[in-house]
Amino acid sequence: MKLNLSFFFFLFLGIFSAAAQTVENPPPNFIRTVIFTGSNEYSGVPVIKLGEPLLLTFDDLVGDEANYYYTIEHFNYDWTPSELLKNEYLEGFDNVRITNYENSFNTLQLYSHYELRIPNDNTRSLKVSGNYLIKIFNDNKELVFSRKFIVYEPLTRVQVAVRKSSEVRNIQTKHVVNFEVDSPEFIIRNPEQSTWAVILQNNNLKTAIYNIRPQYHIGTSLIYKYNDLTSFWAGNEFLSFDSKDLRAATVKIQYIDLQDLYHHYLFPDAIRAFEPYTYNPDINGKFLVRKFQALEDDIEAGYVWTHFALAAPEPFEGGEVHLYGEFNNFVLDESTKLEYNPNSGAYETARLFKQGYYDYKYVFLRKDGILDEGFISGNFVSTENDYTVLIYYLPPGGRFTRVIGMGSATSLNISN
Template sequence: MKNIFFFFFLTVVFNIGYGQINFSQPDYIKTVILKPVVTNSYAPIIKLGEKIQLSFDDLNADEHTYSYKIEHCDVDWSISNLSDSEFINGYAEDRIRDYENSFNTLQPYTNYTVSIPNENTELKISGNYIISVLNENEQVVFKRSFVVYEPKVTVGVAIYRSRDISNINSKQSVEFTINNSSFRINNPNQEIHTVILQNSNWQTAISGLKPQFFRGTQMLYKYNKETSFFAGNEFLFFDSKSIRNSTLNIAKVELGKELYDTYLYTNEERIDNPYTRHPDVNGNFVIRNLTSENHNTDADYSWVHFSLSCLEDLTGKDIYVSGNYNNWQLNELNKLKYNTSTGLYECSILLKQGFYNYQYVTKNNKGEISNYDIDGSFHETENDYTVLVYYKGFGDRYTQVIGVGFGNSEKINN
């Protein structure tokens, strides 16, 4: 390779769960959505100056007074030392004024919405951010995280099959290149930090990689094993846009004491089945209601009943219904429990009407998450990958996000 120099270094790779952004929320707060104001965009990642919108439902339906608070964070999601005026024009904390009660629903709720930036709050710099929702007593009700970037470098991302023979049929590897032709970086090994996400899920993020090669103004990350993810399987799905009727993947719908019960067909483990391609939205969800155009307030809630038939030995592991519907969190609300009378793993989750992707994952007592114990892992699986590039120069007081790259395994390289 002409003009390519190999750089020797000690590589430390982290595959961590970013516990700092494993935020809990009370039972009466549902359907928290934080995403860009762009059609078909789900990941809470925006370019500086673009809008991101937070919406959520309060099942108390009492038109409670809520406010939001914006905090700037370092690369590890700890709160940075910047004052509010250093990263915001206007106010870092303000009231949420846009709210509306549900209409003609069995489950009453109040829907709240706020967009950033707005007339009172404008972000000045890039970086990791946390938005907190506070009640009238200034107590934090829940939090969400998002990323703001400035395109100071370009990031090229390519997806390959693993070159490790033992995982060639089950893993996908991410290779990427950072081009900093218009942005000076003096010490890449100290100043650059990268994070790789599969399907925008921070629970399985890979972090801490250093560039392997330099070619002119390019930094090349040609790892294989260190940037490999189990590809998993295509997400399962259901569509409850018609609250009273069974549709594809919904076995039956019954009116319970207060709300509808939506029973999904029992899912079977797919680990020993051949790979089957079907379109999905990679774990995301869309709120929608067949009978109304105002989905925020006219979509109802129902108890969605999941059931899984699984004969795998999962000793020491718990099973969860995973997806972006609850920010990929794994907790008691979406943990399946074994029912000895039916021989199935079962779970019931209160969800708003819409189209949902989900998958069954396991977590062992070490906190390790597996998306392949039940449904298997196939290199053909279509996944989205995101590479975030962070920069903190010598003497800088905060970490910038200077570039984002996107890749998809639909056109995987061999």
């Protein structure tokens, strides 16, 4: 009887662990412009090499110099908590206050700007590769928000290629990512069961493809040449606006109004799904804070209400229209939802942004919860997207999954 009880206990524990995958907690409305980067200057989920630095910045619009604390947690490949103790993956300690902050200067919207750099005097380094989550708490030990990041070791060479779909019906609308993993010096044992690959499109974890096993291996190389399994809808180039000058209209900003804060009204956008593809250089959904003639963009850039309009002859049935981009970590919520205005014949909304250059697009969230990125913008194989491939490995007897390689490619170099 004891053996049976033990069996069911561990079975339950395994089922619970499999279900307990962590998710990011979005920040409240008064926390804005969360930027989490590695060596890349743009935002997005940081994918850094073991030993490289991290930078997390955010603004508190209350502006009262509140105290914030951070912790760092390590996770398995499937974002379930790993078995490692804190001192096994972290040199130094966390759960300390963020001491680097400044108040805004000469802005209509007051805010406190916070910066956290890792490594620092307290958190000296991360010891192992893998999935990580950083959590930000307030004085009451309440979770304010959290963000994921990934640390890899360059133990393998990952060669990535983007090609068109081999299916005729998808040849003009999808990108297929093929790749090879070469490890002449690092021995991968039992690769069909011990390795997993993850593919990110434009550094967005929310649309990543998981659980990709090697098709076969030749010598020291693992080969991944799937078609459907590793395919993404190509989407369309992001739209953009630039608010670096609060008082000057640009090619995208139709007119400006000053109330409690500045209001920028963008020219109405059109539905692009049924129009021919038009090349429009973008930064793949990311954003960059900047202010015209500022010495310190981080504390001198102001906040502006940006008004969006998507022209539509009638409202769409069966779902909602949302703004989409890295400006809020690709989260769809009430602040990104557009409402249809029958008087103007357009979906409309206004959202508070810090001055800068922003990419965005309109997406359709169906009632069943499925996100359709191409419903409004369309899917075109000529679209330029960035793809990142991560290779996870669980060695025999290992207690955590390592990330043993990273490779990237762009669809600008697409092949048949």
